Amino acid sequence: MTNTDKPTFLTLHVASGWRQRLPQQIVSFLPLTLFFQIGVMYTGIILFLLSWLISGQWQLKWQRLRHSPLFLPVVCLSTLSVVISLIHPHSEHEFTSAFLHYQSYWILLPMLTIGNGAWQRMAIRNFFIGAVIAASFFYLNSFGLLPDGRFFRGYTVYEGGKSILFALLLAIAPAWMLHEWRVFRDWHFVRAFTFIFVLSALFLFARSRTASLLFLILFLVLTGVWASASQRFRRWYFTSLVFILLIFSMSLIYVVQMPTPVSCHPKEMLDKYGMSGAQILKSRSICTVHQVRDFMKDGQVSEDGMRLEIYRNTWSMVKLSPWIGHGIGNWLPMYRVKAEGMMSEQMITPHNDYLLYWFELGIGGVLCLLTIWLTQLKVGLSMLKHGFKVHAVALLMLTVAMMFSASLNAIMRDGVYTFAMLILLAIPLASLNLELSWREKNKTND
Template identity: 40%
Template sequence: MTDRMNLFNSNETKAQFILSLLPITLFFPIGIGYTGIVLFLVALLLGGHYGDRWQAIKDSPMFLPVMGLLVVTCGAGLFLDRPVGFWKAFMHYQIYLFLLVFISVGAGRWQQRALNVFFAGAVLAATLFYLSRLQLLPNWTLFQNYIDYAGNKSILLGILLGIAGGWMLNEICAKRDHKLLRIVAFLYIAAALLFLAKTRTGSLIFVFGCALVVLRYMTFSWRSVLLLIGTVAVIGVAWQTASGFRERLVGTAHDIKAFVDGGKVSADGIRLEMYRLTSEIIEEHPIVGSGIGTWAVKYPEKAKGLESESMATPHNDYLLYTAEIGVIGVAALLWIWLTQLIVAVRIGGENGVRLFTIGVAIMFGGLVNAILRDALFGIAFMVLLAIPLAGINRHAYRKHDNHYGDMS
């Protein structure tokens, strides 16, 4: 670990402190989160050490992949079509620059605090879902997404609970202290997600995250057997009793079959129609794409008269990237995402599990939602990615993990 990192750890900066509190803002209206980010940026600018922060960014294993996507998008902006709304669309492609800014603060005690704050936010969110179900939650704007399903923000709440559930199971498996309390918190969040939060994405991320954690800690011991049985039991009970969770998954399977057979899909299956028409756009310029921001122009022409005509994105980042910046662009995106997984495997430990599970969550989320195209999702993931990634030096993965891997 460099002296630069030791400097950050010996005396926590205001930027680190503010960053450690950002996870709880993700569970409330987006304006609260943006206010926190502005405060973080102001503290970062006033804190100085610009050379050290720039070096921390360059030392990160995420630097080269993120710069690769920046180069590809700049090239697309220079040589491909630039429709009305180009600059807004262009900025969405640079969401990972926020991650580089976040990790510029270096490693430190703030990471463990941020993790605790995220868990506290998840427990609070679960409580708000319970209160809403009991009709005890005030009808305030602050709580509106817990009372009524409201699109992407409601989906994000489910995704956050799904990630928190996987990370909490990781804590249960890795730590001996306060195990009963951790188990109760895990079940409390899982029940709110599977029974009350109206999102297939969050539920599936929870299942995938738990499965990854179980596989990571699985050994030939009675504790591993109990862990496996317990996790399967939670998912099994949810399948039998959480009718909304079960119906959404079964409905998705039926929509896929109907779409393949040429039949009519439900309103929830409209994504399949969008995927088909977006694939037609991709066929026009598969290698370099049609240009940043062109999907919003081309898609309404192809979907004229259909229910999906007014959609802002294809709800699939892989297809969106391929349509606008081609195979080259989606390769740059996969470079970023696969780097996250490779780094997670190399650093190992609790931190590696956290990074791997959120990496898988992003890659899966990109299949069914505009995870990066929508800043609501993108910023949230960048904040959470900063927790395991800050302070990691691409030249010394293992050395870093030995010192900070468990953020203890």
Template identity: 40%
Template sequence: MNLFNTNETKAQFILSLLPITLFFPIGIGYAGIVLFLVALLLGGHYRDRWQAVKDSPMFLPIMALLAVTCGAGLLLERPEGFWKAFMHYQIYLVLLVFISVGGGRWQQRALKVFFAGALVAATLLYLNFFQLLPDWTLFQNYRMYAGNKSILIGILLGIAGGWMLNEIFAFREHKWQRMAALLYIAVALLFLAKTRTGSLIFIFGCVLVLLRYLAFSWRSVLLVLGTVVVLAVAWQTATGFRERMVGTVNDIKAFVDGGKISTEGVRLEMYQITMGIIKERPIGGNGIGTWAIKYPERAQGLMSASMATPHNDYLLYAAEIGIIGLCALLWIWLAQLMVAARIGGAMGMRLLTIGVAIMFGGLVNAILRDALFGIAFMVLLAIPLAGINRHAYKNNSNQYGDAGR
């Protein structure tokens, strides 16, 4: 790996190293982001940075969400904690800052660094399984389930697995090494990581890649069959993952029938109550930061009364900034998918799989409301989106589309 290219800026270099920090305590990632911002400010060329942001196909959708949230802040209720909640809605502005550095060879390095981080994370899960992992704070999220950070590690492994399968189909070089790495990560994710979300994102990513590269050739058929066999074996042998999925289905059935749900099925209860909050003011919403106040009032005595979010970004946006705000969010997500379709190639598939991961993750977790998730997704989104000009997709989009070689 070329550690530094004299043609790139220091901000690009630091940004290319951020993906590996996502697998460790959040303070390490934040320290890296601070270094990136310092390098960006000292690097100058502010007009070029601003031009890169304005030319991005993500600029207008993100500005629309900013306008909606500013309008909600001016016209709707502003409870205690408003400003903290308001800043969470601006997570996509972080993406604009990242892509202001433009495209370059740093994207290749960032992808390799991300894969290296995934391999390190998988290794730590194996070491923990064999009780060889040191009892250090650095590894605490691998030694025991620790909430959102443990979930994020699983999500990152799921995305890395889908991206690796994309590399296997897209490039001829190092195919066997990539297949071994994919299997290494997949086993760690499905058997050892304690998250359904990451496992499902991995499966969805693999399905998308298989559909993209499905062709009538022996090589493609063997790769497809091999992937299907791995997933089938994992379903039969990964009892923890299978039990969690079966439990989720049983909770949904019990909730619909009016029966008792498990503690893991509490999200269904939250969704139902949040829908009631949405119905009060469906168009413009109840105001930024109001869910945390209104929900406990309606959930007194229930398991979910102390929850900080509804664990669903669609419902949170609809409850606080209404259908208008939800449409602004969906515009951003649709723009990601449209850019992926337009640029095509390996880079387009990376953007498509992570776009689907965000949209699915938003159904079952506070993917954007929680900065732990949000920052991680913005770092990964910057890899395929940097350097893309909405005025000339075809001229710029595939310049670094082989960033997996």
């Protein structure tokens, strides 16, 4: 080999730099994959993990991971799941998948080791592009222009989990858009159009009560952050909040007295009665209020309101073993026995992460889950305090979205929800390394 054939320091450095940047580049495109079939997202995650393995810099990665506030809570949850799995018998068909669900946060941890950078802006931009594409699919479907193929299922047909995920993402995206608009104050026409375009798709076509309510909650969180920075705006905010609560209470009283809609099932509303997305959302909202009213009065539930029955049955089983739970993967077989002959007998999830964790892992499971989410809130508030406004507020809103959604859907039990939320979490949490460096530098200067 001649001297010209030998690898030089420059070529080795370029090759090494390419490998180190690859995980960031792949993660920046993952938010776009959330709006398509689940296999696209899983493929992206696998590509990221492979690129992460070949990117090197293991000492730096370990240092970033070790200093992450989420590392210890995630380890505690995994340790608890191992201990509980040793205490209780295993379900023949459910244990393995259920056990892996409790390890989901380990997918996030490698993403926290790749560092902050321009990829975060690209990731947010791709998330917004994905939201616009998803909204376009809903609009096209409303005009009968979207093909009824497998690629578009979830937009053309209400598919439960996947359709709910699309709706949740369409609730988070406009909240993030509004925040970025206020921070950067540029491209006003483009930002206004995309915000209205995506938000309208959520309320008119997504047909999700949870997602519609989620956006309103995120809007209150966002305006609450704005209010905290201004004494004048703070008074206006709390006055408006009281007014909103008053209007909401009066609306509930009015809805309780309204006649029951012709149907409470979204598929029947669409296929049999030809309702629009907005009409379906309105009817399902009325149905929800009526279902809660009837359940509190005499315990009656309808097919669309089975969650109330699931919550009641699951809670009654939780009380039988509140400290150490009933074991990982045991909710489904035990619930089938408990709900035999009831309307909710065939349900495969309790639609509530808090109840599921308490049922299977005991009180420690709920505390571990809350510790992780409260840590995310603490990190977000710390970043906000130290001037990392863009990603701090995004993290706060996303954490609130997870905590709220977990009360109505098992987002940590279903990989469709879990990995989508973890991918979005990686974007603001990557700035944590920058904040830690900033704080360390200030300590040194002091």
